[in-house]
Amino acid sequence: MRLSIFVGCFVVAAVAVHFGLVPSGARGSNVVWVVLFALVLSAPLSYVLLRKQRDEMSEQIVIKVERAKERLEEHRTREDHVTL
Structure with a gap:
């Protein structure tokens, strides 16, 4: 979308x-x-028009990071119980 x-x-x-509305470059x-x-x-x-998509993507990233943190914490607690 940004490319378009x-x-x-x-x-x-x-x-x-081309039509001279904006000055052309030199040489x-x-x-x-x-x-x-x-x-x-x-x-x-892009910043204004793609705000909705950017917000949706950041929500998805936050959810994935939270899941990864939960899995990491589960693994840590499992390791703590195994070593005891």
């Missing part, structure tokens, strides 16, 4: 530079300028 946002921003930036650095411009545009858009 970047590609969309790249197309918008390329069109804007043939036009492609580099468009890529950097697209990165600057896509970063905040």
Whole structure:
């Protein structure tokens, strides 16, 4: 999803530079300028537009970490009972 946002921003930036809405890069650095411009545009858009997906992923990660902690604690208590 982030890649598609970047590609969309790249197309918008390329069109804007082509039609002179945004200044082009100096001495043939036009492609580099468009890529950097697209990165600057896509970063905040990705942050805002992908908030829901990011929150869902972090919830899944928290659940997995909690499960791993529980398993680790179970193994520790089992080891404590075996060594006694």
